[in-house]
Amino acid sequence: QVQLLESGPGLVRPSQTLSLTCIVSGDSVSSGNFCWSWIRQPAGKGLEWIGRFCNTGSTTYSPSLKSRVTISRDTSMNLFSLNLMSVTAADTAVYYCARERVDSAIVSRPSYFHYYYMAVWGKGTTVTVSS
């Protein structure tokens, strides 16, 4: 059974880069028709999707964060990572990593990448941006 575990500093200074990793256990980060995504949640607020790296090689980011975000995969370490540049207090949140999946019956559709959902989540890690 696949498990995800977020790791990274709990405190980041303003204007610096927030870097988190998501360690994958129980399965290979490079196998299967999956995408590996990051989602965040400011205290008392709703979920915000940040972006994802898919095993097809495609990467997609939230338009509002696209200029500052990089998501990458490390197959040798079986993990994937989030880098968010030039952070401000507005980036303070709980950050979750997740594995997105799509039903095999849907993969044959031309727009199957619209049908991924977050099937497995990490426990989340709190990141505070403050000087």
Add this chain to the structure above:
Amino acid sequence: SYVLTQPPSVSVAPGETATITCGGNNIGSKSVHWYQQRPGQAPIVIMFYDTDRPSGIPERFSGSNSGNTATLTISRVEAGDEADYSCQVWDSSSDQAVFGGGTKLTVL
């Protein structure tokens, strides 16, 4: 970008039926997923592709999606169902996943 609207809160007595809505422009043409988040915990998926339940999710949970509203229905509500519930779709015009603001279910 695409906006999903959920009521901030829903309250229901134990044993009754809870209905949580997720409104969006022509949401019936999209595939809706629902997540449950208990206090202090990570979300888990409880419904995908509008009506499909992952293994381990009770049959008391059901979903529907038509027109401008998707609905999560919880029958015979239990105290353990108290949580935040969020809907999610893929917005093809902005190429991103979009979440609703979440609905806090309170069991009276």
